[in-house]
Amino acid sequence: MNVTVTIAHMSRSDEPGTPRREGDAPNPVWFLPVMVGFLLLGLAWVLVFYLSNGVLPIPGIGAWNLAIGFGIALIGFLMTTRWR
Numbered sequence: 016m017n018v019t020v021t022i023a024h025m026s027r028s029d030e031p032g033t034p035r036r037e038g039d040a041p042n043p044v045w046f047l048p049v050m051v052g053f054l055l056l057g058l059a060w061v062l063v064f065y066l067s068n069g070v071l072p073i074p075g076i077g078a079w080n081l082a083i084g085f086g087i088a089l090i091g092f093l094m095t096t097r098w099r
Contacts (some may be wrong), residue, residue, distance in 0.1 A: 042099050050094040057088025 061084035063072050073080055 039099070042097070046094070046098070050098065052092050053087055053094065054093030055091075057084050057086070057091060060084030060087060 018079060060082060064080040064084060065073055069080070071080075073083070
């Protein structure tokens, strides 16, 4: 038997007759837009902070704006680990 055929056969997970685990359910429709939204909002937050020389998006908290921006982006990144 050809090795590439064997590897291709072993890598198939959606073969007929293979039971699906409950944890393999697809994501809800809202998951992708929310995930991308968090990633883009965090990026936009950090860009606004740098382009405004540290004044915006929330005046008065200084470099904490970076923490907020990276925190929002981190939420989006953590959501990518659950993407199916």
